[in-house]
Amino acid sequence: MLSWLRRQAERGYERMLRREVSGAPDHVAVIQDGNRRYARKEGGEATDGYRTGAETTEQLLNWCDEFGVQELTLYTFSTENFDRPAEQQESLFDLIEEKLYEFADADRVHDGEVRIRAIGETHMLPERVRDAVRYAESQTEGYDSLHLNIALAYGGRAELLGAARDAAKDVADGTLASEDIDADTVESYLYEGPVRDVDLILRTGGDERTSNFLPWHANGNEAAVFFCTPYWPEFRKLDFLRAIRTYEHRAESWRIARARRALVLVRAMGSAELDEARRVLGQFRDSLPSGEREELDAEEFEADPAAD
Known part of the structure; x- marks a missing residue:
């Protein structure tokens, strides 16, 4: 009885939120936190949490399509994740590889003309994951309705440092004049992937920090930030609507x-x-x-x- 009442209350709250939001941000970036904590809470292994979280990611794609989001970037595997136990890394790589192939062949991806791209130090990934990345990118390279960026072996500081080093090398080689360096120049040295600035960063799992995620594209655009307590596998459409409402209120305040x-x-x-x-x-x-x-x-x- 209590679960039925809770579902009814959530549906009513979702309907109310839908009336309150009038649009959606163009580019949403998501820090999918809390998969392992969710698994512990449910008495399972970490890999169980990641697999359930992958189902939430699929739902998020549907919600982005429903509300008109044009670009979605997912913080899937950070450079810091290489510090995790080897067996946990391998399980994650198994899931990432599986989902990349699955997404690349999914009807909803092709019907919705979703373009998949990986951003990050992808050369650090196992060859089998790099193969899956190349397959997903090649299968969807002609699409432009929704850009899905998968951040793999990604670190914001590493991205900016790499851009600075590459620009400095070109200045030293004489192919770039230091006085010609501007924001567009810096962007040309960043990872290929995001095509627009981030409007909204959302993070699940309760932590209120952006964890070195897309510093150039988000901070430079003064993106709205939404933190929520549900673990990523528990993230619901009404949570997404709350995030959009936060973005709209911030835009109105601006x-x-x-x-x-x-x-x-x-x-x-x-x-x-x-x-x-x-x-x-x-x-x-x-x-x-x-x-x-x-x-x-x-x-x-x-x-x-x-x-x-």
């Missing part, structure tokens, strides 16, 4: 902040920057609370010579 900064500039300046400030204010005016909009409209009326 628009209000931009509008208020522009309003301060309009009130304070009488220089060449005034036109730009008014342009920004006009763009974000509707984000202001009604009282501030009315105050702004009154000020513009008073300043309009045609009003006399």
Whole structure:
């Protein structure tokens, strides 16, 4: 009886969340944490947790398709994971290999035109996993509806350090001028994979940290971050909706902040920057609370010579 009531309450909460969200971020990055803790809680082996978590990943693909997410990056195997016991690594590699082949041949991947790519120090992976990566990438390379990036042997600091070293080498070789280095140049040296900046990072399992994940694509874009307590195998659609709601609220707060900064500039300046400030204010005016909009409209009326 209690489980039935809980399911009904969850369905009602999910319906409420669906009414509250109006869209979805373009690029979601997920730290799938808590697989081993879930397995311990259920009395199983770590591999059982990872396998159940893989089922959640498949569901997440469906939710991304449903809500219009265009890019999904999964933190699947970090460089730090190489420190785990050899037998645990092998079990993980078995599962990753299996799922890459499975995804590459899945009807839902081809029907949804999902492009699969691996990002990270993939040369560190066993040959059999690299073969699976090449197969998945080749089977889906012509698709563009949803980009699925699998972070394997990935570390954000390693990515940035590698980019810095490669750029420094090209400067030393004379093929790159140091004064020509800009953000686009740095991006060209990063792992091939993400095609857009990260809008939302979500992490399961209760830890509130982003663990060296996509620092260039997420931090530079001031991505929204959503932390939740369910372990990854327990992550539900309503949790995903809560994450999207967090993103939307953060985006709305950002628009209000931009509008208020522009309003301060309009009130304070009488220089060449005034036109730009008014342009920004006009763009974000509707984000202001009604009282501030009315105050702004009154000020513009008073300043309009045609009003006399």
